[in-house]
Amino acid sequence: DHAGNTEVSIMLATRPDITKQPQPNDSKKAVDFSWDKTIISVTPDGEIDSHSKWVASSEIGEELIKVYSENLIAKIRALIASA
Numbered sequence: 001d002h003a004g005n006t007e008v009s010i011m012l013a014t015r016p017d018i019t020k021q022p023q024p025n026d027s028k029k030a031v032d033f034s035w036d037k038t039i040i041s042v043t044p045d046g047e048i049d050s051h052s053k054w055v056a057s058s059e060i061g062e063e064l065i066k067v068y069s070e071n072l073i074a075k076i077r078a079l080i081a082s083a
Contacts, residue, residue, distance in 0.1 A: 002039060004049025005056045006064060013061025022054035 001007060011019040022028070030052040031043045039046055 001047075001049040002033075003045075003047045005051055005054065005060070006049070008054075008056035009058070009061035010064055011061070012056060012058040013065060016058060022056055024054055026054055028052060028054050 008019065008022060012021060028047065028049070028051075029043075030050050031048050032050050033039070033042055033048040039048060042048070
């Protein structure tokens with residue numbers, strides 16, 4: 001996503017001082033995006049997220065960071081092992 005639940009959650013986990021916590025009743029539309037067009041031509045507010053509601057939180061962000069970090073470490077180890 002772009003400016004959707006994933007990115008907002010990561011920002012809430014890492015920089016809550018500069019991140020607005022979306023409220024569940026804040027407007028949000030589901031936007032599927034194939035990346036073959038510019039973001040602004042599809043969604044003027046820049047949000048790309050297939051989920052129709054806000055479910056962002058710092059807890060979700062922390063879990064995402066953990067998963068991304070573990071996946072990155074595993075990929076680096078696989079690259080080193082195959083070198």
